[in-house]
Amino acid sequence: MRRGFSFVLACAVACATMLGLAGPALAHNVLISSDPLAGSSVEAGPATVSLTFDQPVNGGPGLNAISVTSPDGGHWEGVGEPTVKDNVVSLPLRPLGPAGEYTVSYRILSADGHPVADSLKFTLTKAGTGTPAPADEVAATDPASTPAASTSTESGGGVPIWVWIVGAVVLLGGGVFLALRGGVKEDQQQ
Secondary structure, three states, rough: HHHHHHHHHHHHHHHHHHHHHOOOOOOOOEEEEOOOOOOEOOOOOOEEEEEEOOOEEEEEOOOOOOEEEEOOOOOOOOOOOOOEEOOOOEEEOOOOOOOOEEEEEEEOOOOOOOOOEEEEEEEEEEOOOOOOOOOHHHHHHHHHHHHHHOOOOOOOOOOOOHHHHHHHHHHHHHHHHHHHHHHHHHHHHH
């Protein structure tokens, strides 16, 4: 009876210790809205593209990038870096040109320090009168060329999951060992 109680108590202590040591979960930002909306059709090109995320975005020179490409591969992002305000990242656009599907590619520095990159598409139904960005401006705003693009996914805060798993196994194993060892001593003393 005492052996079973010791085992249950050791397991409870190990579990409570693991829960007490567990830090807050870190999650990457997730795009929750955009202007223009992903998959939407617009008659006139927007003056800016805005991306809204579920958490604040880290701001700073060279950390975030947005590019907008037309069906023919032209770039339509304006000059300068995206503006970050809490969880919204926006960038002015040039007046759009040919009708068709445009791709908005982005790379942002997530609240947890990890880069997040993805893209969305919208369709321009009526051709505009704009001209694409010159090649020398494109390199400065391309999401693939930003410092956040080369940031390792290991650079952010947080502890890898394997550390928690190893810790849980060690604590649980130690608790079981102590519970069984305590039960053996009691049997030998009787």
